[in-house]
Every structure is written in structure tokens, then in C-alpha cells.
Amino acid sequence: MAKYDPDLSLLxxxxxxxxxxxxxxxxARGPAAVTELAGPTGLRLPTVLRHLSVLEEAGLxxxxxxxxxxxxxxxxxxLVPMTDWLEGQRALWEARLDRLDDYVTRLMKERER
Amino acid sequence: MAKYDPDLSLLxxxxxxxxxxxxxxxxARGPAAVTELAGPTGLRLPTVLRHLSVLEEAGLxxxxxxxxxxxxxxxxxxLVPMTDWLEGQRALWEARLDRLDDYVTRLMKERER
DNA sequence: GTGATAGTTAGAGGAATGGCTAAGTATGAT
DNA sequence: ATCATACTTAGCCATTCCTCTAACTATCAC
Numbered sequence: 549m550a551k552y553d554p555d556l557s558l559l560x561x562x563x564x565x566x567x568x569x570x571x572x573x574x575x576a577r578g579p580a581a582v583t584e585l586a587g588p589t590g591l592r593l594p595t596v597l598r599h600l601s602v603l604e605e606a607g608l609x610x611x612x613x614x615x616x617x618x619x620x621x622x623x624x625x626x627l628v629p630m631t632d633w634l635e636g637q638r639a640l641w642e643a644r645l646d647r648l649d650d651y652v653t654r655l656m657k658e659r660e661r
Numbered sequence: 662m663a664k665y666d667p668d669l670s671l672l673x674x675x676x677x678x679x680x681x682x683x684x685x686x687x688x689a690r691g692p693a694a695v696t697e698l699a700g701p702t703g704l705r706l707p708t709v710l711r712h713l714s715v716l717e718e719a720g721l722x723x724x725x726x727x728x729x730x731x732x733x734x735x736x737x738x739x740l741v742p743m744t745d746w747l748e749g750q751r752a753l754w755e756a757r758l759d760r761l762d763d764y765v766t767r768l769m770k771e772r773e774r
Numbered sequence: 775g776t777g778a779t780a781g782t783t784a785g786a787g788g789a790a791t792g793g794c795t796a797a798g799t800a801t802g803a804t
Numbered sequence: 805a806t807c808a809t810a811c812t813t814a815g816c817c818a819t820t821c822c823t824c825t826a827a828c829t830a831t832c833a834c
Contacts, residue, residue: 560677564670565792569746576753583810593811595793602791616801616810624754627747633682634744640689641737678822696780706781708823715821729780729831 555607559630562606567591568599572622575609579621668720672743675719680704681712685735688722692734 562568571585586596600620603609608627611620675681684698699709713733716722721740724733 556682557677557679560673564673564677566670567792569669572750576750581810591792592794594795594813597812598792613811618811622754627751627754631744631747631751634740634747637685637689638740638744641735641740680822694780704822705824707783707825710782711822726781731781 555629556633558606559608559626562602562608563630565599565602568603571599571603572608575620575622579619581617581619585620668742669746671719672721672739675715675721676743678712678715681716684712684716685721688733688735692732694730694732698733 563572567589570589574580574585574588582593582596582600585600586593589596591599600609600611604611606626607623609620610623611618613619676685680702683702687693687698687701695706695709695713698713699706702709704712713722713724717724719739720736722733723736724731726732
């Protein structure tokens with residue numbers, strides 16, 4: 549089992565860091581240069597660059613250099629594999645929740661007698 | 662910025678490992694004991710236990726001991742914070758995609774003249 | 775109580791992560 | 805040509821992660 553899906557792992561890992569999520573939230577308002585993304589984080593540039601490369605390797609952002617400025621932007625479709633997986637799970641999990649409800653309900657009815 | 666939301670970080674981190682995702686997928690088919698979860702992974706028990714505790718600390722599963730067997734089960738609502746965040750982002754990202762489309766369309770119309 | 779079963783705890787080791795400084799390169803402005 | 809800006813690269817350090825072995829505890833079955 550557990551044939552590993554590098555895509556999902558990279559994606560979930562990329563989102564597991566609050567700094568990176570904050571960067572994505574900033575980028576949701578439009579493309580931005582590296583320095584601009586660094587600003588609110590309080591982190592040094594090399595550190596920020598590492599975070600950006602994690603995001604880029606996960607396919608969540610693209611970046612291109614224009615003159616001496618590197619501009620970063622979201623890759624909108626990038627969330628799809630994750631939302632698909634979560635959606636699939638949610639469906640199954642809720643089915644289980646229903647069965648649990650049934651079970652509890654049945655238990656309580658037993659008690660009432 | 663980046664006021665950190667430990668919840669989301671724990672959740673995304675928990676899902677970033679293929680072994681843990683496989684365990685969740687197994688649990689989606691119903692509760693299971695530790696040894697049963699360990700089986701398909703090929704990992705040693707202490708390793709499996711560590712994965713389970715990551716899942717449990719993220720709030721994705723619960724476990725309870727009955728006799729000498731520990732039974733693990735999903736916590737169905739646990740995915741909600743993640744899907745909420747992703748849904749919020751998706752909305753913003755797609756808005757950006759629309760604007761990009763607009764932009765490209767406009768560019769192409771300019772070219773046509 | 776003996777032995778097998780199902781976890782559990784403690785600890786070690788190597789790789790990956792997240793942060794830094796220091797020193798580089800490339801480009802725009804004067 | 806000089807200087808400031810905007811990254812970029814290289815390397816260090818502490819911590820966390822994933823996995824293991826070895827030894828332990830707690831049931832259950834005889």
C-alpha cells in the first residue's frame with residue numbers, strides 16, 4: 549500500500565508552514581516581487597527564497613525574472629489535486645459519520661427501554 | 662504577518678506523508694487496530710505508532726484501548742478547517758485566473774487590430 | 775503461572791527543515 | 805564608471821522528522 553504520490557506530499561508539505569501560507573494569501577491579491585513578499589515575514593531574503601522554491605517545486609507558484617526583479621504569481625489550478633483528495637475523503641468520512649450516528653442512535657434507543 | 666494557525670499547520674503536516682494518508686484511507690473503510698494499520702505499510706510498530714500520534718495530535722483520528730488492542734477511528738469533522746482554507750483560497754485564485762483570462766483576451770484583441 | 779499477543783517506551787542515527795551570515799552576481803540609475 | 809538595488813549562492817547551525825532496535829508492560833488463552 550502507500551504507493552506514494554509525490555505530488556500530494558509536496559503540496560501538503562508546502563502548505564504546512566504558516567509563512568508559506570501567508571505568502572500564498574498575499575499572492576492571491578496579485579503577483580509580487582521577492583522583496584515585497586519578504587517584507588511582512590520579517591525573515592531574511594535567503595530564507596524567503598527557500599520558502600518560495602518550496603512553493604514553486606510544489607507547483608503552487610511560478611516566478612519569472614524581469615530585469616533584476618523576480619515576480620511571483622499563483623498557479624491557480626495547483627490546488628486541484630489536494631481538493632480532489634480531500635473531497636474524496638470527506639465523502640467517505642461523512643458516510644462513516646452517518647453510520648456512527650446510526651450506531652449512537654441505536655445505542656440510545658436500547659438504553660431507553 | 663503570518664500569525665500562525667497551529668491547527669492548519671498540524672493538519673497539513675499530518676497529510677504531507679504518504680504513509681499517514683494511506684492510514685487515513687484505510688480508516689475511511691472503518692476503525693482498525695494498530696497492528697492492522699501497520700500491516701500494509703511494512704513499517705515497524707514503533708514507527709507506525711509515531712505516525713498515529715501525529716494523526717491524533719492533528720485531531721484527525723481518535724483511539725481508545727480495549728483490552729490489549731488499541732482501536733483507531735477517524736474524526737470526521739477534522740478536515741473542515743483545511744477544506745475551508747482551501748475553499749477560500751480557491752475562490753481568490755480563480756478570481757485571479759479570470760482576471761488573467763481577461764488580460765490575455767484583451768491583449769489578443771489588441772493584436773487583432 | 776507460562777507463553778503468546780498487542781502495544782509501549784527509550785533512545786539512536788541519518789536526512790530534511792527553517793533559520794542565519796557572508797559574500798557573490800546582475801541590473802538600473804546617475 | 806560608480807553605486808545602490810534586488811536577488812543569489814554557499815555554507816553553518818539547531819531542531820524536527822522518520823525509521824530503526826532493544827527492552828518493557830499489559831492482556832488473553834491454557
